[in-house]
Amino acid sequence: MTQHPIDAGRYRYGVEKLYNLVRHLASGQGDARSRLAGAYSELVVLSEENVPPEAWELIAAARTRLEANGVTVEQNVRRMKNSTAGRLLSGLWKAYEIVLQANGANTSAV
Numbered sequence: 670m671t672q673h674p675i676d677a678g679r680y681r682y683g684v685e686k687l688y689n690l691v692r693h694l695a696s697g698q699g700d701a702r703s704r705l706a707g708a709y710s711e712l713v714v715l716s717e718e719n720v721p722p723e724a725w726e727l728i729a730a731a732r733t734r735l736e737a738n739g740v741t742v743e744q745n746v747r748r749m750k751n752s753t754a755g756r757l758l759s760g761l762w763k764a765y766e767i768v769l770q771a772n773g774a775n776t777s778a779v
Contacts, residue, residue, distance in 0.1 A: 678772060678773060679771070679772065680719060680720055680721065680768050680771050680772040681772060682719050683715060683719035683720040683724070683768045683772070684765075684768050684769055684772045686711045686712075686714055686715055686719070687711070687715070687720075687724075687761070687764060687765040687768055687769075688765065689711045690708045690711035690712060690761060690765070691761065691762055691765045693707055693708040693711070694708055694758050694761065694762070700751050700754070701751050701752075701754035701755045701757075701758055702746040702747070702749060702751055702754040703746070704754075704758065705731075705735070705746055705754045705757055705758055706735075706742050706743050706746040708761075709735055709742045712728065712731060712732060712735075712761070713732065715728055719768075720764065720767070720768045720771075721767055721768065721771045723764075723767050724763075724764040724765075724767040724768050724771075725764075727760040727761065727763055727764040727767075728761070728764050730757070730760060731757045731760060731761055734749070734753075734757060735757075
């Protein structure tokens with residue numbers, strides 16, 4: 670992962686939202702698709718300013734897939750394979766790790 674020493678503390682909001690997201694992914698009910706849909710509310714509030722570019726690529730990919738085809742998130746997750754949802758969840762976990770490191774790995778920022 671790329672180091673972002675000058676950004677320590679800058680991504681506090683991103684850390685908070687992604688922490689809530691991965692907490693839901695880990696403890697939420699249902700399969701990967703259900704947990705992904707349930708975590709969307711934390712995902713949608715993030716913007717490029719809240720996270721490093723490497724994390725934003727992963728977040729944007731998940732959002733694009735969840736918001737595709739002009740239908741609801743729930744409709745999109747119902748149509749996707751559980752393995753696809755699992756890959757998106759893995760990417761979001763990686764985004765969280767990137768943001769946490771860029772924020773100075775300060776878990777008290779959550």
